[in-house]
Amino acid sequence: xxxxxxxxxxxxxxxxxxxxxxxxxxxxxxxxxxxxxxxxxxxxxxxxxxxxxxxxxxxxxxxxxxxxxxxxxxxxxxxxxxxxxxxxxxxxxxxxxxxxxxxxxxxxxxxxxxxxxxxxxxxxxxxxxxxxxxxxxxxxxxxxxxxxxxxxxxxxxxxxxxxxxxxxxxxxxxxxxxxxxxxxxxxxxxxxxxxxxxxxxxxxxxxxxxxxxxxxxxxxxxxxxxxxxxxxxxxxxxxxxxxxxxxxxxxxxxxxx
Numbered sequence: 008x009x010x011x012x013x014x015x016x017x018x019x020x021x022x023x024x025x026x027x028x029x030x031x032x033x034x035x036x037x038x039x040x041x042x043x044x045x046x047x048x049x050x051x052x053x054x055x056x057x058x059x060x061x062x063x064x065x066x067x068x069x070x071x072x073x074x075x076x077x078x079x080x081x082x083x084x085x086x087x088x089x090x091x092x093x094x095x096x097x098x099x100x101x102x103x104x105x106x107x108x109x110x111x112x113x114x115x116x117x118x119x120x121x122x123x124x125x126x127x128x129x130x131x132x133x134x135x136x137x138x139x140x141x142x143x144x145x146x147x148x149x150x151x152x153x154x155x156x157x158x159x160x161x162x163x164x165x166x167x168x169x170x171x172x173x174x175x176x177x178x179x180x181x182x183x184x185x186x187x188x189x190x191x192x193x194x195x196x197x198x199x200x201x202x203x204x205x206x207x208x209x210x211x212x213x214x215x216x217x218x219x220x221x222x223x224x225x226x227x228x229x230x231x232x233x234x235x236x237x238x239x240x241x242x243x244x245x246x247x248x249x250x251x252x253x254x255x256x257x258x259x260x261x262x263x264x
Contacts, residue, residue, distance in 0.1 A: 109149055109175075109223075111141035113246035114216045114235040121193060122202070128193025132165050134158050136237070138183040138218055139246065140175045147224065149181075150174040154219035154230075158187045160212075163198055165189055170218060185218075211241030218249070229253050 118135035121128055136156055142149050153170030168187035175181030194202070205212050218233040235249035 109140050109142055109145065109225075110251060112218070112233050112235065112249040112251065113139050114218070114233075114237045114249065115139065115244075115246065116214060116216075116237045116239060119239065121189070122199070123193045124196060124199050125191065125193035126196075131189045131192055132194060133186065133188040134166055134214070136168075136185045136187055136216060138170070138185065138233075140173075140181045140183065142175050142177050142179055142181065145177050145225070148174050148176050149224045151223040151231075152221040153183070153185075154221055156185045156187050156219075157217045159215045159217075160198060161201060162215075163195075165194075165214075170220060206240050209241060212239040213237070214239050 115137045116134050117137060119133065121130035121132040123129075136158070138156075140149065151173055153172050156168045156170050157164060158166045166187035166189045168185055170183065170185045173181070173183045175183075193199070202212055214237045216233075216235040216237050218235060219230065220233075221230045222228060223231055230253050232252040233249040234252065236245070236247045238244040238247075
């Protein structure tokens with residue numbers, strides 16, 4: 008590119024820039040060597056932009072002057088900033104707070120049938136079970152996938168059934184119904200006699216109820232096993248809190264404390 012051609016190109020560029028701007032344009036440096044042009048520096052300063060920046064600076068100065076002349080305004084700004092910071096931190100802590108699985112469960116058996124001798128029975132042993140879940144002190148609904156319910160007496164399995172999926176609202180005691188039944192009719196003679204002796208002596212007839220569930224809110228995905236006691240006959244009828252197995256270590260420590 009020749010020197011003359013370079014000059015013309017630069018001149019055209021400057022003219023186009025000058026025509027496209029409303030404010031004055033100042034060309035600071037244009038250095039062109041005999042072999043060509045080596046550098047071109049153009050500093051464009053708009054009068055409108057300059058006046059706008061000056062106005063903003065004047066507004067800022069006025070605001071600071073007002074704050075300096077009125078100490079109460081400074082205290083108000085500081086107070087608002089502190090309140091905003093505390094509110095932000097509190098919100099983040101609330102959003103990120105860990106969920107805690109319920110630590111109080113118990114079961115009741117409001118209805119049974121088929122507990123006669125096997126020779127005289129016309130129905131299989133069937134237990135209507137109610138699992139109670141205490142969510143008091145928990146700010147979120149507690150949900151889980153149900154698994155299985157097993158009922159035993161004196162170490163002998165009597166019935167089993169499915170626990171449905173469930174959701175319990177926060178800050179309440181929820182009820183989850185389930186039905187456990189057996190495939191055979193009645194009870195073996197030995198178990199029936201043992202249960203009847205306890206009833207005649209007005210002793211408590213205790214049932215062992217094991218409940219399995221998965222993906223409980225706050226359990227970090229760990230499956231839970233509840234080992235519970237339900238009173239079929241006699242007093243007191245409880246409730247007796249279930250032992251909870253399968254909680255993560257940090258929740259087990261909190262439960263023990």
